Ligand SMILES: Nc1nc2c(c(=O)[nH]1)N[C@H]1C(S)=C(S)[C@@H](COP(=O)(O)O)O[C@H]1N2
């Protein structure tokens with residue numbers, strides 16, 4: 001699933017190559033300016049937002065990350081309108097604001113990020129609220145056994161077992177690379193599942209629902225493994 005096309009994208013290879021060529025040409029033009037690495041990252045992030053093909057994800061990025069979305073545009077949310085709903089098989093369903101999440105104890109996790117497309121970014125810091133803390137606050141009740149994550153892009157979903165979700169390296173992340181998570185990276189709040197491939201780390205997180213069994217997520221319904229564990233060598237995240 002290289003390039004991870006959005007649903008409904010037709011497979012016309014010529015059109016895609018042409019589009020990628022246009023993006024690359026535009027990018028090359030811009031690259032003649034003395035762009036710093038973060039300038040280039042900002043350019044790619046902005047281009048990915050107006051790119052309905054998803055092909056900006058294929059442009060090289062010296063920062064290492066590629067920007068993925070399964071939809072063409074995603075609303076921007078901030079402290080004035082962001083909410084995270086925790087519900088399902090819990091005793092105390094709750095809607096959190098960004099302020100609520102910021103007021104909770106924050107945990108920083110540094111780990112290698114790996115996408116199934118083959119790129120990786122070593123030793124990336126993420127910071128936020130442990131998912132386990134939100135689950136404890138909600139009080140998981142029987143027969144709760146898994147989590148379904150939903151996103152305010154209106155399309156992406158993900159899943160974890162309850163046991164996986166309770167790990168201390170699974171965060172509802174407010175920061176990435178020690179800065180607030182940008183819109184392009186799924187801000188203001190994304191999931192970060194450090195020991196698993198990055199597709200597990202749902203961007204633009206808006207819902208955490210406790211279910212009685214795992215409900216396969218967006219890519220999992222399209223052939224990805226529900227089990228997203230990294231290989232042992234990468235799971236410890238020491239960058240070796
Ligand atoms: N909402 C949403 N979350 C998502 C995705 C997506 O398309 N939409 N892509 C996943 C995949 S496959 C990867 S590799 C990472 C990419 O995160 P980045 O765009 O911050 O690099 O987000 C994951 N979470």
Ligand SMILES: [Mo]
Nearest residue numbers: 115116198199
């Ligand atoms: Mo990915």
